Amino acid sequence: MSESSQTLLRHILEAPYPNSSMNSYFSPMQLEHRSHHVDEKNFDKLKAAYGACLDEDAIKKAGVDPLTEILDQIMHLLPKQKSANDDEDIANTVLYLASLGVSVLVSPGTGADDRDPDTVVVSVSAPWRIGLPAKERYMDEDIVKRYETTVAQVISTLCPDEKYDSATFHGVVEFEKKLASASPDAEDREDVTKYYNPMSLRDAETLTPQIHLSRLIDGLAPSNVKTIRLIVGAPQYMEDLAGILSNTPKDVLQVYFMWKAVQSFASAIEADAVKPYKRFSNELQGKEPDSTPERWRTCVGHVDNGLGWILSRFFVERxxxxxxxxxxxxxxxxxxxxxxxxxxxxxxxxxxxxxxxxxxxxxxxxxxxxxxxxxNIMDPSSLREYYQSIDITPSAFFNNTLSMSRFDTKLQWSALGKxxxxxxxxxxxxxxxxxxxxxxxxxxxxxxxxxxxxxxxxxxxxxxxxxxxxxxxxxxxxxxxxxxxxxxxxxxxxxxxxxxxxxxxxxxxxxxxxxxxxxxxxxxxxxxxxxxxxxxxxxxxxxxxxxxxxxxxxxxxxxxxxxxxxxxxxxxxxxxxxxxxxxxxxxxxxxxxxxxxxxxxxxxxxxxxxxxxxxxxxxxxxxxxxxxxxxxxxxxx
Missing domain, CATH: 3.40.390.10 (Collagenase (Catalytic Domain))
Known part of the structure; x- marks a missing residue:
């Protein structure tokens, strides 16, 4: 069924805007003239996003430059030299990555308050994935060794001037291993009696002072909303995290943050530098190391993830x-x-x-x-307004990906106060x-x-x-x-x-x-x-x-x-x-x-x-x- 759905979406994205031969009652031909024009513009946005994803020559030409811009910003926010501002540096880096949709150290978000389901509340939990697919995978010595080698290969290639030594890369994986050990078991994440822990923001902030939770939340939330209460998914993890951070060298933290960015955006890059990570990910899933899905499949998923409601409108029609x-x-x-x-x-x-x-x-x-x-996916104007802030450039796949990710983050946090x-x-x-x-x-x-x-x-x-x-x-x-x-x-x-x-x-x-x-x-x-x-x-x-x-x-x-x-x-x-x-x-x-x-x-x-x-x-x-x-x-x- 997923295969049939993907194939149909491909046909939609590779065909012209639907014409009058469509007799479905969802057909664009049923729209009034003004809505028809907006509907066609929405469709053009889909096509542009899909086309940018398919343009592998342009993606290869861009190389790692779009990713290294993010890595450079991380190095700027979190210098590897220890200083009196270490906590400030960590907090600023966590906020920067969170604004891009990348959860590091903690996973902040918003949603209905379980005890007051008409109200939106902030939640903070351990990241759903530390680095490897599951916390138990850090107990497999062979996987951990290959993972460490992969981190070293990718970061050394992306940042050749930084001269990180093997101890730093080993420290990153050991750091992740400690985070994994401290994070809750999978069954506890599913248990509301364990993950629902309401606290005042002031009390929650004392658990892991290095994160500066109030600054993180203020940086993501609308400026007119003040958060005083939140749900802490795993208080023990937050306490343990404070101790782990205090005992981790700054160069290890810097590489860790960069590695999280690499893991998040590697799929938007076509370059030799990230191939070791793609091979390692394939092996963890039991695939051939150099196997890649057909490009159109990747791009259908990209459009569905980023502009899914516009795509939904044309799927329903068919x-x-x-x-x-x-x-x-x-x-x-x-x-x-x-x-x-x-x-x-x-x-x-x-x-x-x-x-x-x-x-x-x-x-x-x-x-x-x-x-x-x-x-309302049947109202072209509603869809245009919904996705207005996403900038799609026909020849800039990475930037499109980043724009979609920023949009998702802003959309989630814009729910606060409503x-x-x-x-x-x-x-x-x-x-x-x-x-x-x-x-x-x-x-x-x-x-x-x-x-x-x-x-x-x-x-x-x-x-x-x-x-x-x-x-x-x-x-x-x-x-x-x-x-x-x-x-x-x-x-x-x-x-x-x-x-x-x-x-x-x-x-x-x-x-x-x-x-x-x-x-x-x-x-x-x-x-x-x-x-x-x-x-x-x-x-x-x-x-x-x-x-x-x-x-x-x-x-x-x-x-x-x-x-x-x-x-x-x-x-x-x-x-x-x-x-x-x-x-x-x-x-x-x-x-x-x-x-x-x-x-x-x-x-x-x-x-x-x-x-x-x-x-x-x-x-x-x-x-x-x-x-x-x-x-x-x-x-x-």
């Missing part, structure tokens, strides 16, 4: 319909009804909690297909994915995931309910998983469950933890590497609940409107094909190295485990395939 939106709404609404029935029948929840849970389901906002606000924008989407329309947002109590399904073969208005409904319906139920089930259950019907993080209900949930959740912890992939040393049952708990609960609710929703629909059989597949019953459609959705393969990285960082279990584990937890599957044992291994909803 890949979505009013009938598809109506069918998607029908499936999600059906699943809400069935989930409520499941809640009513839940014996381990107390009655007053069930009533509140039913209210929460009723309150879930469902967003299907594409946004019509913030921005109510939470509940119309905004976190994924562009071509994205083959979906999500549940706990503070917003909303489930969102971009048109990209509503495509053949998991969703189609013209195939028997058990195909769409088995795949897309299960995804819909999965996202809805997140409202009651190990994270979502902490948020009430209004999206407030609060204790709204009774002790008896919590105990019943934990007992059943522990079953999922044990079940999935028994699944393994092959580790780097050839020994079994176990799935983290705690990290993947929320997703595994959502898989089981989503499949069950979707099956019941489809059966109820099919009782009123029987489905056709699929020609050539008469061997299977329609019930069985429901589950085949689900399994087909998750069927896939991963390279060994990629699978290892995901075990450490991905809250989803491996795809094959999402099939086997979810089937093992489905009474309906066991009945449909006449399994000897009908009782599920684990069940919650």
């Amino acid at each position: 890949a979505f319909s009013a009938e598809a939106k109506e069918f998607g709404d029908e499936i999600v609404s059906d699943i809400k009804v069935e989930f409520i029935e499941k809640l009513k029948a839940t014996e381990w929840m107390e009655e007053k909690v069930i009533k509140l849970a039913i209210d929460k389901v009723h309150n879930i906002v469902q967003k299907i297909g594409y946004p019509t606000k913030s921005p 109510p939470v924008d509940k119309d905004a989407w976190r994924m562009t329309v071509p994205t083959v994915n979906a999500y549940y947002n706990p503070p917003g109590n909303e489930i969102v399904f971009p048109a990209g995931i509503m495509q053949f073969p998991v969703f189609d208005v013209n195939v028997p409904k058990y195909v769409s309910y088995g795949a897309f319906g299960s995804v819909s139920g999965h996202e809805l089930s997140h409202a009651f998983d190990s994270t979502g259950r902490h948020y009430d019907q209004n999206g407030n993080y609060t204790d709204w469950w009774t002790n008896r209900t919590v105990a019943g949930f934990n007992e059943r959740a522990d079953c999922f933890v044990s079940q999935y912890s028994n699944y393994t992939v092959e580790g780097a040393d050839g020994k079994p590497l176990h799935v983290n049952g705690r990290l993947t708990l929320g997703e595994n609960i959502a898989d089981a609940g989503g499949l069950s609710a979707s099956f019941l929703a489809w059966k109820k629909r099919a009782a009123k409107h029987p489905n056709q059989d699929l020609p050539g597949l008469e061997y299977f019953s329609q019930e069985q094909l429901f589950f085949v459609s689900y399994a087909n959705w998750w069927c896939g393969k991963s390279r060994k190295e990629t699978a290892i990285n995901r075990i450490f960082t991905d809250p989803h279990a491996p795809k094959w485990a999402r099939i086997l584990g979810t089937m093992a937890n489905s009474r309906d599957f066991r009945r449909s395939f006449n399994c000897p044992v009908k009782e599920p291994v684990c069940t919650l909803w």
Whole structure:
């Protein structure tokens, strides 16, 4: 599906502005004259960004110069000689890189306050990625050694006049290793009871005084907004960071900051200087060292990341319909009804909690297909205004990338001082994915995931309910998983469950933890590497609940409107094909190295485990395939 989406986006970007032959009701031809002109200008901006990315000759000619400008600025802000202004230098460098969208030492941001979901609040956490793909990777001596060699090769080539010695590069990797050790485990990052730590800015600043949090936030926030309170994602990390910084030489810090810039912008450079890093990154993913994706794929991703809502507008025209939106709404609404029935029948929840849970389901906002606000992707003027500050130059790919990154940073911080924008989407329309947002109590399904073969208005409904319906139920089930259950019907993080209900949930959740912890992939040393049952708990609960609710929703629909059989597949019953459609959705393969990285960082279990584990937890599957044992291994909803 991602492949089909990418290919369609390529066709859009390499074709002229759509002409009158388009008969979709989203067609540009339906626009009034003035809007049509703006729409065409928006399309030209897409084409310019795509063309600049494709122009490899111009990118190679620019070489490393655009990147070295950033490195020079870092060296200016943070001289390697120790002085009385060391903390000032560190703080200024952190702010400079943050303005470019590069998180170093800490990851600052904004979002809905979990305990007050209508209010935007500042948050500061440990960076999601220190340098290697996961903190556990710093325990692999071979990888760490190759990583250190890579840092040395790249920085020495980019900054030949600085004469850094091997001790400096070793110090950078050791510094990262300390940061990784201090950063929270992946499962704790997913746990609201651990990452939600409100503090006054004054108290938070004392944790790591070298960062100058107040200056960092003031430098990123709108000038008319004063921050006095924030959420600290990992207070212990912040405290440990202060000690780590105090014991790290300044030349090591300088190279560390430069290395973060290299890692962030290497993909926008075509030069021998950054090739060692690209080779190393490929090897970590199990790819051939010198392999590169086809350029058009890189450039489709670049445009989707930077001008995604304009691109979404043209994707919708080609890949979505009013009938598809109506069918998607029908499936999600059906699943809400069935989930409520499941809640009513839940014996381990107390009655007053069930009533509140039913209210929460009723309150879930469902967003299907594409946004019509913030921005309205069907309004060319809205899109033009939204992206007005992004400067696109047809022959300056690096500068375009930088402009897009600065825009994303400013957009996020501009939310401060305003109510939470509940119309905004976190994924562009071509994205083959979906999500549940706990503070917003909303489930969102971009048109990209509503495509053949998991969703189609013209195939028997058990195909769409088995795949897309299960995804819909999965996202809805997140409202009651190990994270979502902490948020009430209004999206407030609060204790709204009774002790008896919590105990019943934990007992059943522990079953999922044990079940999935028994699944393994092959580790780097050839020994079994176990799935983290705690990290993947929320997703595994959502898989089981989503499949069950979707099956019941489809059966109820099919009782009123029987489905056709699929020609050539008469061997299977329609019930069985429901589950085949689900399994087909998750069927896939991963390279060994990629699978290892995901075990450490991905809250989803491996795809094959999402099939086997979810089937093992489905009474309906066991009945449909006449399994000897009908009782599920684990069940919650």
